[in-house]
Amino acid sequence: MNKLIIRRLVEDDLGAYWTIRLEALQSSPEAFASTYEETLAGEDPKQNVKHYITGEGMATYGVFLNGQLAAIGSLRRYPLEKMKHKGSLQGMYVSKGARGQGIGRKLIQEIIQKGKEQQIEQIQLMVITHNYAAKSLYKSQGFETYGVEKKALKHKGEYWDEELMALYLD
Incomplete structure (x- = not known):
């Protein structure tokens, strides 16, 4: 039986997060605003993604x-004060080997619950229209x-449209 744990990531998880983020950018490049190459740029590339874990107003699960x-x-x-009632679901990715097991659904349910606990009234997201x-x-x-x-995203001459979605929690 598979052991499943869902939790908020902490700075000690940066290595594991880095690995899965690179996998996501390589296997589904159209699904993310940043590119694999941008993420690897700089003297300490892991710092390019650290804000997802430790950034103000950001919680990664x-x-x-x-x-x-x-x-x-x-x-x-x-x-912003007038927008604090809203949140955004970002960077959602399930590794290829873990798909089809309901993991994505459980993760979204956890994120929705955390949003409710923070009195967020609306969670927005963007998803490529053909996903x-x-x-x-x-x-x-x-x-x-x-x-x-x-034409929300463009890379190497190719455009992708994004569907804008929201969940109203109130």
């Missing part, structure tokens, strides 16, 4: 399957589409 980090997702609370599996997962958790941003 991980699903550990048999001790290995198998999925990640971040909840960012908007810092049908992710959109289906989000819809199953109550997220609704409220728009589409055409």
Whole structure:
């Protein structure tokens, strides 16, 4: 039987987070605003992703399957006074070997619960329009589409549209 633990990541998890983040950027480059190359840039590349774990208003959660980090997702609370009632689900990724086990659903449910505990009234996200599996997962958790941003991302001459979704917690 698989042992499953979902928890907020801490600075000591940076190495495991780094590994899965690079996997995500390589296997699903269209799903993330940053590129693999950008993430590796600089003298200490791990610092490029550290803010997801330790940044102000940012909480990153991980699903550990048999001790290995198998999925990640971040909840960012908007810092501006008039937007503090909203948060954003970012950087959601389930490693290829862990898919099909309900891990993504459990992670989203944990993030939603944490949002409720913070009195967040609305969680927003963006998902590539052709990522049908992710959109289906989000819809199953109550997220609704409220728009589409055409040509939201562009890399190496290729464009991707993003579907804008929100979950209303109030």
